[in-house]
Amino acid sequence: MTPSGSPPVPVYPPKPRPGDRIAVLSPSSGLPGLLPLPYELGLARLEKEFGLVPVEYPTTRKMGSTPRERADDIHAAFADPTVRAVIATIGGDDQITVLPLLDRELIRANPKPFIGYSDNTNLLAFLWNCGIVGYHGASVMCELGRPGSMAPLTAESLRAALFTSGPCELRPADRVRVVDRDWADPATFAAEPETLPAAGWSWAGPQRVVEGRGWGGNLEILSWMLMADLEIQRDPAAYDGCVLFLETSEELPSATEVFRILRNMGERGLLRRFPALLWGRPKTWSFERPLDAEGQARYAREQREAVERALAVYAPDTVVVFDVDLGHTDPQSVIPYGGLIRVDGVARRIVVTY
Numbered sequence: 001m002t003p004s005g006s007p008p009v010p011v012y013p014p015k016p017r018p019g020d021r022i023a024v025l026s027p028s029s030g031l032p033g034l035l036p037l038p039y040e041l042g043l044a045r046l047e048k049e050f051g052l053v054p055v056e057y058p059t060t061r062k063m064g065s066t067p068r069e070r071a072d073d074i075h076a077a078f079a080d081p082t083v084r085a086v087i088a089t090i091g092g093d094d095q096i097t098v099l100p101l102l103d104r105e106l107i108r109a110n111p112k113p114f115i116g117y118s119d120n121t122n123l124l125a126f127l128w129n130c131g132i133v134g135y136h137g138a139s140v141m142c143e144l145g146r147p148g149s150m151a152p153l154t155a156e157s158l159r160a161a162l163f164t165s166g167p168c169e170l171r172p173a174d175r176v177r178v179v180d181r182d183w184a185d186p187a188t189f190a191a192e193p194e195t196l197p198a199a200g201w202s203w204a205g206p207q208r209v210v211e212g213r214g215w216g217g218n219l220e221i222l223s224w225m226l227m228a229d230l231e232i233q234r235d236p237a238a239y240d241g242c243v244l245f246l247e248t249s250e251e252l253p254s255a256t257e258v259f260r261i262l263r264n265m266g267e268r269g270l271l272r273r274f275p276a277l278l279w280g281r282p283k284t285w286s287f288e289r290p291l292d293a294e295g296q297a298r299y300a301r302e303q304r305e306a307v308e309r310a311l312a313v314y315a316p317d318t319v320v321v322f323d324v325d326l327g328h329t330d331p332q333s334v335i336p337y338g339g340l341i342r343v344d345g346v347a348r349r350i351v352v353t354y
Contacts, residue, residue, distance in 0.1 A: 002231050007238055008131030010213060010338030013111035015163055016084035018051030023077035023085070024140060026060050027070050028092025028119040031141065033061040035183045038145030039089060045144045046087075049155070050162065055083060067094075071101035074123070078110045085162065090141045091118025091249075096221075098122070099230050104130055113162065115139075115334070117327055118249060121217030124337040125231040128215060135161045135354075136217055136245070137326065137334035147181065148192030151331035161334040161354045167342075170324070170333050170350040172200040177330040178285050178296065180250075193330070198281075202322040203348055204308070210276035210319050211342040214335055214352070216245040218327060220253055223261045226268070236269040243341040244271075244318075247280025247327030248303065252289050255302035259310055266314025276319040276343040278335070278350065279307055280327035319345040 016022060024043065026032065032039035039061075046052050057073035059065035077086050099122055108130045114123060115135045124134040137143070138158040144150065150158075153173055160168045175195040181188040216222065226232055233239065248258065265271050282303050284296035291299060304322055311318055321343065325333050333352075335341070340353035 002129065002229070002233055007129050007233060010128055010131050010133045011111070012133045012165065012339065013113050014084070015113060015165060016052065017163065020052060020084040021055050021082050022046065022052040022087055023080070023083045024054045024056050024060055024087055024089060025073050025077055026062070026065070026089045027074060027098060027116070027123055028088070028095040029090055030059055030061055030063040030065055031090050033063050035141070037186065037189055038141040038183050041189065042140035042144030045150060046140070049150070050159065052085070060089060067097040067101055070098050074098070075103055075106055078107050078112055083112070085113045085115070087114075088116030088120045088139050090139050091116070091120055093119055095119045095122040096224055096228055096230060099126060102126060108132070115158070115161070118218050119221055121221040122225065122231065124217055125225065128338045129231055129233070133336055133338040135334050136337045137161075137332050143330075143332060146193070146330065147189045153325065153331035153333065157332070157334045161336070164354055167351050167353050170352060172323075173198045173325045173331045176281065176325075180285070180287065199323065201324060201348075203345060204320040204322065205318050205345065207345045208319060209342070209344045209346060210243060211340060212241045212243045212275065213338050214245055214341045215239055215242045215337065217247075217337070219246045219248050219258065219261055220251065222246070223264070226264070236273050239270065239273040242274055243276045243278065243343060244274035245278040245280070245324070245326060245335055245341075247329075248282050249328050250283045250286045252283065252286055252299065255306040258303055259306035262307065262310035263314070266310060271311070271314040271318075274315065274318060276341075277311070277315075277321070278324045278326065278341070278343070279320065279322045281323040281325055281329040283328040319343055321350065324350070
């Protein structure tokens with residue numbers, strides 16, 4: 001259950017420095033055990049390009065680990081004073097079963113930067129309720145383990161989130177990767193992925209400046225948390241003035257589903273609490289749904305229309321930025337979860353504080 005009473009204002013945990021140890025956890029899926037190529041590449045980059053010392057735990061490469069085993073790894077990583085940050089290997093679909101097993105007081109007493117997204121929205125929201133700023137983005141397998149090299153925008157953003165404190169202006173990607181390649185095939189890692197020109201961000205709503213603390217994450221995961229009544233504040237006023245950021249996954253939820261989730265958030269009184277919304281560039285291709293260029297454009301257009309339809313009813317005064325490079329997209333900007341975000345609808349700028 002979500003703790004009662006007003007949540008503490010999230011504070012930034014101490015940052016690691018090159019040479020420090022970083023916990024590498026699989027709080028959701030132990031895919032490193034099945035697909036070692038992107039995982040090993042990501043570990044190597046953590047060491048060589050970021051100067052950090054990865055520390056693995058019993059479930060990091062273990063498929064089918066129990067929620068208790070994963071909770072134990074999270075506790076061990078946060079309790080270890082020699083570990084200065086925590087990063088997720090990848091997402092999954094059942095981290096929600098870990099939430100009730102977490103020791104809130106242990107984690108609150110040992111604040112550390114946690115980096116992850118997708119199913120890790122669960123843990124990021126948990127940390128927000130503990131009063132700890134987390135970081136939405138940059139998993140080991142997906143971003144650090146990217147074929148060829150890390151996308152420069154992603155690497156720059158992750159480096160800033162890990163090692164610096166203070167404001168950092170985001171910039172839109174000029175090219176994006178749409179189609180994925182098979183991680184089990186070594187040939188995938190022999191070349192840079194194909195990218196396509198990107199149109200940049202798109203602004204809607206009032207032209208004004210909003211600054212608040214970030215909250216949100218993956219839309220599908222948040223909908224599960226709402227259904228399970230886990231880590232979502234009972235009083236919507238807890239989110240007053242915050243900046244909402246949302247994105248959808250490679251499961252490509254339909255525009256109808258996106259609208260219904262947002263409608264339910266609106267009926268709960270949530271949407272109107274956020275004066276600004278950053279909507280992530282949608283993933284428009286997957287192995288299960290390999291859409292062609294026309295299908296991809298239609299999917300993105302219909303999703304935006306669904307978002308606009310929900311906001312028109314429940315949050316018409318919200319400043320909105322579409323196609324922000326966050327979440328399931330490449331390249332990707334890391335977003336501070338609980339950290340300050342400034343959305344300038346006049347100058348068309350987004351500044352996050354890491």
